[in-house]
Amino acid sequence: MSLIKEKGLSDLSEKIKDVFSVVLPVIDSPQFLTWLMRECFRKGAQMIQCSIRGLLTEQVQALKLAYGVQFIVNCSGLGSIDLAGDKELFPARGGILKVKNDGSLFPKIDFCVKGCGMSHGLDEDGQEIFSPPYIFARGKDHLLLGSFVQRNRADHNLSLAAPYVQKMLQHCKELCPRLHALRDSDVQVTVGIRPGREWVRLEQDSDVPSLFHNYGHYKWGMTLCWGTAADIVHLIDNEVNKMSQITHAAKL
Numbered sequence: 001m002s003l004i005k006e007k008g009l010s011d012l013s014e015k016i017k018d019v020f021s022v023v024l025p026v027i028d029s030p031q032f033l034t035w036l037m038r039e040c041f042r043k044g045a046q047m048i049q050c051s052i053r054g055l056l057t058e059q060v061q062a063l064k065l066a067y068g069v070q071f072i073v074n075c076s077g078l079g080s081i082d083l084a085g086d087k088e089l090f091p092a093r094g095g096i097l098k099v100k101n102d103g104s105l106f107p108k109i110d111f112c113v114k115g116c117g118m119s120h121g122l123d124e125d126g127q128e129i130f131s132p133p134y135i136f137a138r139g140k141d142h143l144l145l146g147s148f149v150q151r152n153r154a155d156h157n158l159s160l161a162a163p164y165v166q167k168m169l170q171h172c173k174e175l176c177p178r179l180h181a182l183r184d185s186d187v188q189v190t191v192g193i194r195p196g197r198e199w200v201r202l203e204q205d206s207d208v209p210s211l212f213h214n215y216g217h218y219k220w221g222m223t224l225c226w227g228t229a230a231d232i233v234h235l236i237d238n239e240v241n242k243m244s245q246i247t248h249a250a251k252l
């Protein structure tokens with residue numbers, strides 16, 4: 001329990017069974033994505049923005065010709081409901097509260113803490129919002145308070161006034177009392193729609209061998225993306241080897 005005192009967290013000793021601390025790498029998503037984009041360009045990638053409609057399997061040849069590529073990797077997230085006809089995908093909305101963490105509103109927090117799962121009440125659809133409240137220090141001077149999952153919600157219409165958002169904020173304040181200094185005007189709500197799926201779809205298409213799927217990362221896209229991308233490269237390498245063996249055999 002000395003950890004709780006040391007970090008200035010609530011002394012909820014009667015409710016807490018265990019407390020532990022670990023050192024983990026943390027990804028600051030905007031910074032990571034900016035870096036990743038720069039790395040792609042540095043390695044010669046080109047970015048072409050356009051919207052594709054209809055099943056990918058029916059237009060792979062046309063797309064390969066149009067873009068001069070040999071393989072297509074489908075990373076379209078929820079777009080795969082239409083592009084891959086995937087009925088297992090569902091939107092899962094989440095809200096995060098962003099606040100300034102430069103010491104001007106409350107003593108600066110330089111750690112991340114996650115509580116136990118708890119109910120923040122019901123949302124507009126009567127769905128129970130149940131999640132562990134967390135407080136994550138991100139970047140030099142901001143803090144993320146979060147979060148929750150609303151299955152089958154894909155709209156961005158979320159406000160701090162929603163009772164379950166208020167409740168989540170209250171739970172974060174209870175976890176870390178120095179946050180009681182926050183007023184609603186200090187809090188910025190950000191909304192994201194996760195590409196929900198029980199498992200990531202990470203495979204070569206069974207009908208069209210030059211098409212690969214890598215989508216449905218749900219709540220773990222930042223965590224998994226490096227590994228799933230590496231797995232796709234491995235699958236493409238296998239396909240290239242297979243093709244070169246066929247060409248070699250054809251020449252003999």
Ligand SMILES: Cc1cc2nc3c(=O)[nH]c(=O)nc-3n(C[C@H](O)[C@H](O)[C@H](O)COP(=O)(O)OP(=O)(O)OC[C@H]3O[C@@H](n4cnc5c(N)ncnc54)[C@H](O)[C@@H]3O)c2cc1C
Nearest residue numbers: 051052076077079094095192193217218219220221222223
């Ligand atoms: C509140 C919240 C908190 C989160 N916290 C974490 C966390 O702590 N750790 C973690 O690992 N992950 C977290 N995530 C999840 C993570 O953000 C997602 O898993 C990740 O962003 C999914 O990335 P993606 O590229 O697969 O899909 P997306 O980001 O949805 O990208 C899909 C892309 O495909 C494009 N597209 C779709 N359809 C078409 C089409 N027909 N034609 C052309 N383009 C198309 C879209 O425009 C989009 O650019 C969180 C998400 C939310 C919302």
